[in-house]
Amino acid sequence: xxxIHQWPATLVQPVGSPLSLECTVEGTSNPNLYWxxxxxxxxxxxxxxxxxxxxxxxxxPQNLSASRPQDRQFILSxxxxxxxxSGFYLCAWSPITPELFFGEGSRLTVL
Amino acid sequence: xxxVTQIPAALSVPEGENLVLNCSxxxxxxxxxxxxxxxxxxxxxSLLLIQSSQREQTSxxxxxxxxxxxxxxxxxxxxxxxxxxxxxxxxxANFNKFYFGSGTKLNVKP
Numbered sequence: 001x002x003x004i005h006q007w008p009a010t011l012v013q014p015v016g017s018p019l020s021l022e023c024t025v026e027g028t029s030n031p032n033l034y035w036x037x038x039x040x041x042x043x044x045x046x047x048x049x050x051x052x053x054x055x056x057x058x059x060x061p062q063n064l065s066a067s068r069p070q071d072r073q074f075i076l077s078x079x080x081x082x083x084x085x086s087g088f089y090l091c092a093w094s095p096i097t098p099e100l101f102f103g104e105g106s107r108l109t110v111l
Numbered sequence: 112x113x114x115v116t117q118i119p120a121a122l123s124v125p126e127g128e129n130l131v132l133n134c135s136x137x138x139x140x141x142x143x144x145x146x147x148x149x150x151x152x153x154x155x156x157s158l159l160l161i162q163s164s165q166r167e168q169t170s171x172x173x174x175x176x177x178x179x180x181x182x183x184x185x186x187x188x189x190x191x192x193x194x195x196x197x198x199x200x201x202x203x204a205n206f207n208k209f210y211f212g213s214g215t216k217l218n219v220k221p
Contacts, residue, residue: 006154032207034209042213043200043211043212043213043214044200044202044211046208046209049207049208051207088152090154090155092155094207094209098142098143098204098206098207098209099143099145099157099160099204100145100147100155100157100202100204100209101157102147102154102155102156102157103154104153104154105152105153105154107152
């Protein structure tokens with residue numbers, strides 16, 4: 001069966017520091033991969049999605065970037081964090097027939 | 112652009128009550144609709160997936176319906192239990208993209 005792993009689960013970072021969140025999927029090949037952000041009390045905002053290695057689509061211009069160095073690996077990065085980057089980040093994957101499966105999420109607090 | 116709305120934003124009911132959560136979307140050209148449950152501080156767990164050609168799906172005490180032409184879906188929870196307390200989100204899929212509502216926060220009181 002397929003599983004998705006996301007880490008770290010919790011992160012506290014100072015303003016201006018870099019960020020790297022990692023997500024891997026097991027048990028499938030060539031999944032579509034997604035990064036979402038969920039601000040407190042709000043819905044999910046799609047940040048990036050990828051349909052293949054090196055293919056990244058950005059939905060919202062911001063201080064973040066994404067990369068897909070391997071088929072089942074998706075990385076969310078920032079060179080310099082802002083206070084507004086705080087939130088709950090969720091990685092998800094979908095097979096070719098669209099159906100989303102989520103990781104456990106990463107809580108980022110920028111101080 | 113697809114917009115998804117969920118009503119109500121919050122709901123508090125006594126244990127044992129049957130309840131309905133609503134989801135509406137503006138563009139009926141969807142591939143499917145998915146209902147999720149989110150517990151505090153956790154990721155989203157998929158509850159039900161309805162393909163665009165289907166009218167409803169059932170899993171245990173949960174039943175989800177889809178009326179694509181009117182842009183509406185409902186999630187029916189029968190005989191609610193305190194363990195059902197969570198936020199419920201719906202999402203519609205347009206090819207590779209998924210659009211989410213803001214969720215309904217459900218509290219089932221013992």
